[in-house]
Amino acid sequence: PDLADVAGQPQARRALEIAAAAGHNLLFSGPPGTGKTMLASRINTLLPPLGEDASIEVAAIQSLAGKAVHAGNWRQRPFRSPHHTASAVAMVGGGSNPRPGEISLAHRGILFLDELPEFDRKVLEVLREPLESGHITISRAAQQVEYPAQFQLIAAMNPCPCGFYGDTRQSCSCTAAQLQRYSAKISGPLLDRIDLHVTVSRLPTEMLLQSDAQPNAETSKIVSQRVEAARRLQLCQRGKLSVALRTDELIDGALIEAQALEWLSMAIEKLGQSARSFHRVVRVARTIADLEGNANSDKPAGTLQRVNVGHVKEALAFRQLERK
Numbered sequence: 001p002d003l004a005d006v007a008g009q010p011q012a013r014r015a016l017e018i019a020a021a022a023g024h025n026l027l028f029s030g031p032p033g034t035g036k037t038m039l040a041s042r043i044n045t046l047l048p049p050l051g052e053d054a055s056i057e058v059a060a061i062q063s064l065a066g067k068a069v070h071a072g073n074w075r076q077r078p079f080r081s082p083h084h085t086a087s088a089v090a091m092v093g094g095g096s097n098p099r100p101g102e103i104s105l106a107h108r109g110i111l112f113l114d115e116l117p118e119f120d121r122k123v124l125e126v127l128r129e130p131l132e133s134g135h136i137t138i139s140r141a142a143q144q145v146e147y148p149a150q151f152q153l154i155a156a157m158n159p160c161p162c163g164f165y166g167d168t169r170q171s172c173s174c175t176a177a178q179l180q181r182y183s184a185k186i187s188g189p190l191l192d193r194i195d196l197h198v199t200v201s202r203l204p205t206e207m208l209l210q211s212d213a214q215p216n217a218e219t220s221k222i223v224s225q226r227v228e229a230a231r232r233l234q235l236c237q238r239g240k241l242s243v244a245l246r247t248d249e250l251i252d253g254a255l256i257e258a259q260a261l262e263w264l265s266m267a268i269e270k271l272g273q274s275a276r277s278f279h280r281v282v283r284v285a286r287t288i289a290d291l292e293g294n295a296n297s298d299k300p301a302g303t304l305q306r307v308n309v310g311h312v313k314e315a316l317a318f319r320q321l322e323r324k
Contacts, residue, residue, distance in 0.1 A: 003042045003220040008203045012039050015198045015318060017223050020046035021230040022241040022287040025131070025153040025193060027116070030200030031170070032163045036156035039200065040112050041079075043154055045220035048228050049075040054108045057148060061107055064147075065100045078109030080151075084118035092126050098138050098145045103130050106151035116157040117185040124190055127153070131193045153194065157186075169202060195243070195280050196318040230290040237304050242286040250282045256307035260285070264312045277319060282307070284315035 006013060012028065012035075019026040020043055028036040050058065058078060059069045082091065082102045093101030103111060113119060130136045130149035138145045159165040161182050165172040174182070191197075234241050238249070251261070264285075268278045285307045293305030 001042055001045060001220075003045060003223055004217040006035060006039060006042065006217075009035060009039065009200060012198050012200050013218075013223075015196045016043055016046060017227060018284060018287055018291065018318075019043065019152070019154070019196055020224075020227045021291055022234065022283070023152050023243045024195035024284060024287065026155070026196040026198070027191075027194045028154075028156045028198050028200050029159050031167045031202055032158060034200045034202050036200050037114055040114075040154045040156055042220065043110060043152075044077055044079050046224045046227050047077055048224070048231065050077055050108055051075075058108050061100050061104050061147070065105060067105075078106050078151075079112065080106040080110070081112040081114065084113075084115050086119070086123060088120070088123045088126050091123050092130075092136050092138065092149075093145075093147055094138050094140070096140075098140060098143070100147045101136075103127065103136060103149040103151055104147040107148045108150060109152070111151040111153050113153070113155040116155040117182055121185055121187070124185075125187060128190055128193065131190075155194070159199075166199075167202060192274055192276050192280075195284050197320050198318065199320065226291060230287065230293075233290050233293065233304070234287075242283050242290065245283055245286065247279055250279060250286070255304055256282065256285070257309070260307055260309045260312045263309050264316065267316055273319065281312065281315045281319060284318060285311040288314055 003013060003016070015026055016039060018024060026040075026043075028039060030036055052075075055075050059074075062069050080102050086102065089095065089101065091102050093099055093104055116124070126136075130151070131153065134148065134150035136147055136149045138147070160172055160174045161178050162173045164170040165174065165179065231241065238245070250256070264278065264281060268281070288311045289305040289307045292311070
C-alpha cells in the first residue's frame with residue numbers, strides 16, 4: 001500500500017500528513033466508496049518505525065494478550081481495526097484474568113474504527129479516558145490492573161444512515177429525526193478529542209478513470225520524509241510531539257504570533273467551540289508550522305517556525321464536524 005494509490009483527495013492526504021507528523025487523532029467522513037478506509041490504511045506507511053524501547057513495550061502487551069511476537073514485525077507499529085460489534089471489554093480489556101483490549105494492543109500505533117457511529121455509544125465513551133491519559137485502568141473485585149494505551153485514533157464514518165447526506169450525485173433519504181439520532185451516537189466530548197475532521201467527497205468519474213496515470217502523485221516515501229523531519233524537529237526543540245504539549249507550553253513555548261492567537265480566540269468564540277477545541281487547534285497549527293519550517297529551504301535546518309494566522313486558519317478548517 002502507498003499513498004500514491006489514492007486518487008485525488010488533496011485535503012484528506014494533507015490531513016494524513018499532519019496527523020502522522022505529531023500523532024493527531026483523525027476522522028474521515030463521507031459517502032460509501034469514497035476511499036475513507038483506503039486513506040486510513042495508508043497512515044502506517046507515513047510513520048517512522050518504532051524505537052527499541054517502544055518495540056519492547058508493544059511486544060510485552062502482545063505477550064500478555066497471548067499473541068505471538070515475530071521478528072519480521074519487531075519495529076512495526078500496531079494497526080488494530082476492531083469490528084463495530086466489539087464490546088467494551090474487548091475494547092479496553094478485562095475478564096476474570098484481565099487481558100489487554102484493543103486500545104492497549106494499539107499502544108504506540110493506530111486504532112482504526114471504521115463505521116464509527118455503528119459502535120455502541122458506551123464502547124465509544126470508554127475511549128475518552130485513554131485518549132487523554134494514554135493508559136487504561138481495569139478494576140475487578142480482586143485486583144486492579146493498568147495497561148498502557150497510547151494510541152492514535154483514526155476513524156471513518158458515513159455522514160448519515162443512508163450514507164449520502166451532502167452527496168452531489170445521490171440524494172439523502174434520511175429524515176431529520178434519523179439525522180439527529182445518527183449525529184448523537186458520537187458524543188461531543190469524544191468528537192472534541194479528535195483533532196482533524198475531514199470530509200472525503202466523491203471523485204468525478206473522469207478522475208477515477210485517470211487514477212492509474214498520476215505520475216505526479218506523492219508517494220508515501222516522499223511524505224514520510226517530511227513527517228520524520230517534522231517529528232525530529234519537535235523532539236529536538238521541545239522533547240515531545242506537539243500533540244503532547246501542555247496548555248502553558250502552547251501559549252508560552254510554541255512561538256505563536258499574537259495576531260494568530262487573537263484571530264483564533266475570536267473565531268472560536270464566534271463558532272461556539274470549547275476551550276479544549278482552542279488548544280487542539282493550536283496543537284495542530286504547531287504541527288503545520290513544523291512541517292512548513294522543514295519545507296523552507298531558506299531557513300537553517302531545525303529552525304522553529306512561528307505559528308501564524310495562516311497555520312491557525314488551516315488547523316481550524318479541520319474542525320468542521322465539531323458541534324457546539
